[in-house]
Structures are given as structure tokens and as C-alpha cells.
Amino acid sequence: MDATGPSLETELNAQGCAVLPELLSREACAEARKWWTEESLFRSRVDMARHGFGQGEYRYFAYPLPDRVAKLREQLYPSLAAIANRWAERLGQDRRFPESHAAFLTECHAAGQGRPTPLILRYQAGDWNALHQDVYGDHVFPLQVAVLLSAPGRDFEGGEFVLTEQRPRMQSRAEVVPLAHGDAVVFPVRERPVRGSRGDYRVQMRHGVSRVRSGLRFTLGIIFHDAT
Numbered sequence: 001m002d003a004t005g006p007s008l009e010t011e012l013n014a015q016g017c018a019v020l021p022e023l024l025s026r027e028a029c030a031e032a033r034k035w036w037t038e039e040s041l042f043r044s045r046v047d048m049a050r051h052g053f054g055q056g057e058y059r060y061f062a063y064p065l066p067d068r069v070a071k072l073r074e075q076l077y078p079s080l081a082a083i084a085n086r087w088a089e090r091l092g093q094d095r096r097f098p099e100s101h102a103a104f105l106t107e108c109h110a111a112g113q114g115r116p117t118p119l120i121l122r123y124q125a126g127d128w129n130a131l132h133q134d135v136y137g138d139h140v141f142p143l144q145v146a147v148l149l150s151a152p153g154r155d156f157e158g159g160e161f162v163l164t165e166q167r168p169r170m171q172s173r174a175e176v177v178p179l180a181h182g183d184a185v186v187f188p189v190r191e192r193p194v195r196g197s198r199g200d201y202r203v204q205m206r207h208g209v210s211r212v213r214s215g216l217r218f219t220l221g222i223i224f225h226d227a228t
């Protein structure tokens with residue numbers, strides 16, 4: 001968990017994202033992939049094509065979350081909250097995020113956002129994830145994490161994690177984030193500050209996954225705000 005220490009903010013690249021190498025071991029990834037078929041772990045399933053979200057399926061965990069997921073959410077949160085608070089300050093927002101994830105969840109739940117958002121996504125050959133933002137209510141924690149549970153080149157081909165950035169009055173820019181088995185990507189949910197000649201301005205971010213050309217690709221998504 002060292003990669004999430006105080007240096008994380010300096011590791012965010014020009015697109016506001018960072019890779020946490022091998023956040024989960026091979027064994028932990030294998031265990032997480034097996035969750036997919038344990039129906040009692042999930043509160044809902046989404047057929048992405050039916051909603052125009054791309055093609056593939058994802059499943060939101062129910063509370064109580066599997067221990068590993070709950071711990072990841074709790075342990076990743078504090079260093080991300082420090083970044084989130086600096087971003088809010090730079091964007092001139094009054095919002096400040098508490099130090100612990102439990103305290104942030106209390107705020108979400110009091111505002112009617114009580115449904116858990118961590119999820120597992122599964123992509124088969126031909127599947128993809130349209131560019132989107134994971135916003136589920138007024139309370140939005142500005143950073144999220146996705147862990148690649150499958151091995152690129154062995155379990156699947158294609159299926160690259162893509163981030164796009166929309167600067168005011170400019171065309172969108174895309175970045176592909178290369179991930180190895182067990183790596184996690186930390187990325188902005190909706191917007192982030194960028195330094196310009198006249199101070200900070202706001203850029204809109206979206207993320208998605210390019211078409212999986214063959215095989216099977218699983219990801220674990222850790223979103224820190226809960227849903228209405």
C-alpha cells in the first residue's frame with residue numbers, strides 16, 4: 001500500500017492519473033474473479049448494451065462488501081482525500097473531504113446515497129465500455145480506482161483502459177493507460193484542475209475501455225461515494 005503514500009499526488013501524470021503497480025497479487029486477483037458467480041455478493045447486475053453503456057456486464061456489490069474490497073476502499077481513501085481537498089481548493093470549491101472513508105460515507109448516507117458502488121466488470125470478446133463518468137448523486141468523491149484482475153496478452157487481447165480529457169474550447173485528448181495483471185489505475189471521476197497561465201481551470205474527464213478483441217477481462221472498480 002506504499003504507493004498510496006504522500007507521494008501519490010506527485011505521481012499523478014499529465015492526465016491526472018497514476019498506476020499503482022500490482023496492488024493485488026495474482027492470488028488475490030483469482031479470488032476476486034471467482035466472486036463473479038457468487039450471486040449473494042451483489043445487489044444488482046447491469047447489461048451494458050441494454051443501457052447504451054457499451055457491451056459487457058457489471059455487478060455492484062451489496063453491503064457488507066467482501067473484506068478485501070472494504071479494506072481497499074478504506075485504505076486507499078486517505079491519501080486520495082488529501083489530493084481531493086487540494087483539487088477542491090484550487091477549483092474554488094468549499095467542499096472538503098473528511099480524513100476517513102467512514103466519515104465520508106456517513107455524509108453520503110445522510111444525503112440519501114446509501115447503496116454501495118464498488119463493482120466487478122466482465123468483458124468478453126467484442127465487449128467494451130463507453131466513455132463515462134461514475135457520478136451517482138450530489139456527493140462525488142473526485143478520484144476512483146480500477147484494478148485489472150486479468151492478465152493482458154494471456155487472458156485477453158485489446159481492452160485498454162482509456163481516459164479522455166476535455167479542456168474548455170478544445171478538442172478532446174485521449175490517453176491509454178497500460179495496466180499489467182493486478183495493477184490499479186487512480187483517475188479523476190469527473191473533473192480536475194489544470195494549471196493555466198491565469199490560474200487553475202477545470203477539465204472534464206471521462207474513462208472507458210476499448211474493445212476486447214479476444215478472451216475475458218475482469219476489473220474491480222472502487223468508487224468512494226455511494227449511490228442514491
Ligand SMILES: O=C(O)CCC(=O)C(=O)O
Pocket residue numbers: 121129134145146161207208209218219220221222
Ligand atoms: O474496466 C475498466 O477498466 C473500467 C471500469 C470502470 O469503468 C470503473 O471501474 O469505473
Ligand SMILES: [Fe+2]
Pocket residue numbers: 132133134207221
Ligand atoms: Fe467507470
